[in-house]
Amino acid sequence: MIIKEIAKKSPYFIQRPIRSIYGIIPYYKKLGKIFKNTYDFLGKSQYWNKEQLEQYQVEQLKNLLVHSYNNVPYYCKLFNECGFNVEKFKYLDDIDKIPFLTKDLVMKNTKDLMAKNFKKSDFIYSSTGGTTGKQMRFFTQKNFSASREWAFMITQWSRIGFDYKNSRRIILRNQVLPKGRLWIWDNCQRSLVVDTYHLTDENIKKIIDRLNYEKNPYIHTYPSAVAIICDYIKRTGYGLTYDLKGVLASSENIYVGQRELIESTLNTRMFSWYGHSEQCILAGECERSNKYHIFSEYGYTELIDNKGNVIRDNGIKGELVGTSFNNYVMPFIRYKTEDYACYSQDQNCKCGRNYKLLDSVEGRWLQEMIITSKGNKISITAMNMHSDIFDNVKNFQFYQDTPGVCIINIVKKSSYTVKDENVIYRELSKKLGNDVILKFNYVNNIERTKGGKYRFLIQKIKT
The missing domain is CATH 3.40.50.12780 (ANL, N-terminal domain)
Known part of the structure; x- marks a missing residue:
């Protein structure tokens, strides 16, 4: 477990050899x-x-x-x-x-x-x-x-054939990869981790080529992320050349017609959970x-x-x-x-x-999208931060009306300082990359919809 924590917190050039060594240990033995x-x-x-x-x-x-x-x-x-x-x-x-x-x-x-x-x-x-x-x-x-x-998760995945000792995944979720990399191979998880923050047509083509090379049988993803790739495949006819065993989809509501798009395009079952x-x-x-x-x-x-x-x-x-x-x-x-x-x-x-x-x-996670300056989409789900960077924030909400520019509205706690702004900016910018400018706007309250509901992102750009 100590090795795993070092790998998580270190720069990628240090992570890579550590993960390679850690990956030698049989996966089932690492689980405990x-x-x-x-x-x-x-x-x-x-x-x-x-x-x-x-x-x-x-x-x-x-x-x-x-x-x-x-x-x-x-x-x-x-x-x-x-x-x-x-x-x-x-x-x-x-x-x-x-x-x-x-x-x-x-x-x-x-x-x-x-x-x-x-x-x-x-x-x-x-x-x-x-x-x-x-x-x-x-x-x-x-x-x-x-x-x-993890035992429960693997048990439900096994319903469509996933074997925790041998099966390999493609992960299309919210991992921030080293600058300039569209994917990395993670020996710890026996998975190809793919960047979801720069899904332009050019990058999607490269990603598909890599998937065809690796031939991992399962895609672990947000529905919105794999749907963007499926839309590209439908438009261009450029797709996977091997058979998938399943799409493991979570963290977002599945929209009407989306399951049909994903399953028909990838010719496999999409398996969702809450x-x-x-x-x-x-x-x-x-x-x-x-x-x-x-x-x-x-x-x-x-x-x-x-x-x-x-x-x-x-x-x-x-x-x-x-x-x-x-x-x-x-x-x-x-x-x-x-x-x-x-x-x-x-x-x-x-x-x-x-x-x-x-x-x-x-669920609360809607498939709202931030539009980058290049026109590609980043799922708001991928902005999910399981860390302490918002500890001094009462409420926050993303707002966008211009491609490539995203505003974060923040209601501050009394303990909020410039240090918090710097940390939030640094961590969110890692996910947004160079194609989205992040701006801060401090407000007294976060407005809700007419029905009294909260929206994580107010998106004013018509797509």
């Missing part, structure tokens, strides 16, 4: 026991009957609730105030008595949400991407949260349909209406609320995600799994 145990467990539990899955959730919730009451100041106070007795918890719907956790509450009570029975070194800093204009910082559990998360940084809910498409299986072993998922009432009937849209089994250092219990979904009318799946099924998910 937590990953292996979770992965093996899911191989069996995903086919449990409904009673077994429910019993597992009751046991996991009981463990989490007892731990939280005994070790987390926020929950000790909350449970006492609402009269919730953790020792009497027996049924899933007993959790209805606990008030919801929101992003604002997490930000206001960060310290009190941290478990007292863990060492400081057990806490790993994390943050949300800021789609609501507020970037929330929180902590996950070292050597546990990420390992379990998850989020807080790791409370994970739901992935089934190999037998486009419905989403909610992992019962990952956490406890609820749907609520706009009055906070739990929705138990199928076909009714509500907000997703999650309780995570992946994080004991900073438990999230009944966390309101601000994402929406509905249970499928038909809860019987041909695959034989008994997980609860969602028809679709409406």
